[in-house]
Amino acid sequence: MAEAVIELVRRLSSPPPGAEEPTGLQLPLTAEQRTVLRGRRRTLCGRDVLLQLPRDGALQPGDRLTDGGGGVQVAVVAAVEPLLRVQGTSALELLQAAYHLGNRHVALELHERELLLLDDSVLQQMLESRGLMVSHCERPFLPEGGAYGGGHTHNHTHSHAPS
Known part of the structure; x- marks a missing residue:
């Protein structure tokens, strides 16, 4: 049965610390x-x-x-998801990539030396054409919440990236 x-x-509610x-x-x-x-x-x-x-x-x-x-x-x-890991030779390159991806409303997980986004061959080509290093990985995806935080609803993914 x-x-x-x-x-x-x-x-x-969250348990008390400890x-x-x-x-x-x-x-x-x-x-x-x-x-x-x-x-x-x-x-x-x-x-x-x-x-x-x-x-x-x-x-x-x-x-x-x-x-x-x-x-x-x-x-x-x-859950573990198929992602693209984007790395550049400078912080400015990553900032520019984040700008262009944000313009396309792409959910991003931001880190000091890399960006993570859901695996997408079109975006991969665009990033590589900008001279960025793009590799595939599988791991949990924790995209940035955006300007409106978790309460704003679009068809975009909203959650918090680790510090």
């Missing part, structure tokens, strides 16, 4: 999936869940979700 779908309806994280289910989501708060998903161990969350901003890795009774806890984790 199949297990019932778990309906996740709210976020739990508190142990409860063990439970993990829900791997791509950057884009973390912006969609409704719909069917699957946990790391294969359990089906149904997101029915209030529309109050994108999910972040580490967010904890629960069912109506609070008996089930599910932790959001950033």
Whole structure:
């Protein structure tokens, strides 16, 4: 007999600093999936869940979700995604690349010496034509939230990049 779908309806408040994280289910989501708060998903161990969350901003890795009774806890984790790693010979080259990608509303994860974006052959060609070094990698994608933070809604990905 199949297990019932778990309906996740709210976020739990963050635990106090130093508190142990409860063990439970993990829900791997791509950057884009973390912006969609409704719909069917699957946990790391294969359990089906149904997101029915209030529309109050994108999910972040580490967010904890629960069912109506609070008996089930599910932790959001950033799923591994195919990315492009962009590197230049100067900070100005990366700044110019970020400008051109931002002009195209491309979600970017910004770092001091590299930019990360979802794998896209057209963007890869554009970046390489500008003399940038572009390589492929697979890792969790944590794009910058943008000028409007997580509460602004477009069809763009919004979340926070690591410091």
